[in-house]
Amino acid sequence: xxxxxLIEQIKxxxxxxxxxxxxxxKKLPKHLxxxxxxxxxxxxxxxxxxxxxxxxxxxxxxxxxALGPRGWNSLQRTLAYIPKDCFTIADAKRxxxxxxxxxYAQAFFDKNSSGMSFDSITVAPYMGRDSVMPFLxxxxxxxxxxxxxxxxxxxxxxxxxxxxxxxxxxxDELGLANSQIVVENQxxxxxxxxxxxxxxxxxxxxxxxxxxxxxxPMLKQVRKIAPDHFLLIPGVGAQGGSMEEVCxxxxxxDCGLLVNAARSIIYAxxxxxxxxxxxxxxxxxxxxxxxxxxxxxxx
Numbered sequence: 001x002x003x004x005x006l007i008e009q010i011k012x013x014x015x016x017x018x019x020x021x022x023x024x025x026k027k028l029p030k031h032l033x034x035x036x037x038x039x040x041x042x043x044x045x046x047x048x049x050x051x052x053x054x055x056x057x058x059x060x061x062x063x064x065x066a067l068g069p070r071g072w073n074s075l076q077r078t079l080a081y082i083p084k085d086c087f088t089i090a091d092a093k094r095x096x097x098x099x100x101x102x103x104y105a106q107a108f109f110d111k112n113s114s115g116m117s118f119d120s121i122t123v124a125p126y127m128g129r130d131s132v133m134p135f136l137x138x139x140x141x142x143x144x145x146x147x148x149x150x151x152x153x154x155x156x157x158x159x160x161x162x163x164x165x166x167x168x169x170x171x172d173e174l175g176l177a178n179s180q181i182v183v184e185n186q187x188x189x190x191x192x193x194x195x196x197x198x199x200x201x202x203x204x205x206x207x208x209x210x211x212x213x214x215x216x217p218m219l220k221q222v223r224k225i226a227p228d229h230f231l232l233i234p235g236v237g238a239q240g241g242s243m244e245e246v247c248x249x250x251x252x253x254d255c256g257l258l259v260n261a262a263r264s265i266i267y268a269x270x271x272x273x274x275x276x277x278x279x280x281x282x283x284x285x286x287x288x289x290x291x292x293x294x295x296x297x298x299x
Contacts, residue, residue: 001087001119001140002140002205003204003205003230003254006055006087006230007254007255009055009085009086009087010055010255010293010298011293011298011299013052013053013054013055013286014286014289014290014293014299015053015054015055015285015286015289015290016055016255016257016258016259016289016293017050017053017054017055017056017258017259017261017282017285017286017289018054018055018056018057018058018087018089018232018258018259018260018261019046019047019050019054019056019057019058019260019261019262019265019266019282020057020058020059020060020091020234020260020261020262020263020265020266021043021046021047021057021058021059021060021078021262021266022059022060022063022262022263022266023039023042023043023063023074023266024063025038025039025067027267027270028042028270029042029269029270029271029272029274030270031272037070037073037074037077039063039064039067039071039074039078040073040074040077040078040081042266043059043074043078043081044078044081045274045275046265046266046274046275046278047078047081047082047083048275049275049276049278049279049282050265050278050279050282051083051086052279052283053279053282053283053285053286054086054282054286055086055087055258056086056087056088056089056258056260057082057086057087057088057089058088058089058091058232058260058262059075059078059079059089059090059091060091060262061075061090061091061092075116076115076116079116079117079118087119087120087258088118088119088120089118089119089120089121089122089144089232090108090116090118090120090121090122091122092104092108092121092122093122093123093124093146094121094122094123094124094135095123095124095125095126095127095131095132096127096131097127097130097131098130098134101130101131101132101133101134101135102134102137104121104134104135105121105134105135105137105138105141108121109121109135109138109141110138118141119141119142120141120142120143120144120208121135121141121142121143121144122144122145122146122210122232123135123143123144123145123146124146125145125146125147125194125198129197129200129201132145132198132201132202133201136201136202136206136207141206142206142207142208143202143206143207143208144207144208144209144210144232145194145198145207145208145209145210146194146209146210147191147194147195147209147210147211147222148191148209148210148211148212148215148218148222149210149211149212149215150212150213150214150215150234150235150241151212154212157190158189158190158191159189159190159191160189160190161187161188161189162188162189162190162193163187191222192221192225195209195222195225195226196225199226199229204226204228204229204230207229208229208230208231208232208258209222209226209229209230209231209232210231210232210233210234211231211232211233211250212233212234212235212241213233213234213235213236213241213242213243213245213246213259214235214241216241216242216245216246216248216249216250217245217249218249219231219246219249219250220249222250223249223250223252227252228252228254228256229256230256230257230258231250231256231257231258232258232260233246233250233257233258233259233260234260234262235260236259236260236261236285243259243285243288243289243292244292246259247292247295247296251292251296251298253298254298255293255296255298259285259289261281261282261285264281265278265281265282265285266278268280268281
């Protein structure tokens with residue numbers, strides 16, 4: 001899916017909702033467990049219920065990998081069932097170098113090889129350019145780079161300042177004295193460097209960023225560095241992120257947001273009415289998004 005096609009969908013559905021398909025067998029409605037493929041049946045009914053309100057679907061790959069071959073089969077069937085006008089995200093958080101990344105990309109992008117062809121994949125940037133570029137070598141596929149996440153441990157690295165004015169006495173010993181490792185901005189956070197440097201690898205038509213909804217005020221700084229890129233925003237709903245704040249700080253002229261909701265929609269009920277409750281929650285979020293899109297003059 002191209003950037004323009006994604007923007008068209010947002011305007012047509014008056015929504016920037018992404019539904020996370022994270023099926024936990026322990027949480028599935030009990031009446032589905034008798035199905036031969038309970039996970040696919042769960043996903044299928046959720047997709048049917050939420051498709052009028054969602055522009056994207058994001059299976060978290062861990063929920064499928066943990067089940068071995070049957071989980072992969074459920075994932076393939078789920079991807080094939082998602083409407084073609086919806087953007088698909090493999091939430092795999094891959095990131096390795098050389099041939100390894102190429103094979104990860106092949107697994108999620110090359111239907112002839114793996115049976116799956118997602119529109120995009122989440123990638124961890126820690127290993128740098130050569131761990132990301134193999135994914136961008138697949139034509140018309142997107143990379144969604146982890147930038148500023150909402151988990152507790154994100155502060156371990158992402159919001160640490162990089163100060164180039166602090167020299168180290170062991171640079172020569174480490175072999176870094178004349179290296180290309182340079183921090184250009186003296187008060188730059190790690191997540192800011194990820195945003196800035198990665199834009200040399202891909203433009204706003206191929207590269208998105210993950211920014212947690214619980215970091216909403218920091219979206220203002222994200223937009224200073226990456227004004228045009230789409231942002232995948234988890235954390236609205238069950239994690240307590242505010243839709244209004246996310247839009248206030250993160251929305252751009254094209255919307256530029258995909259807000260992901262998983263638990264608040266897919267587990268809105270554990271009974272036989274789970275599809276109805278999922279649809280109601282998805283519609284509620286879509287209506288909230290429609291109001292924001294109107295307020296920003298996008299629709």
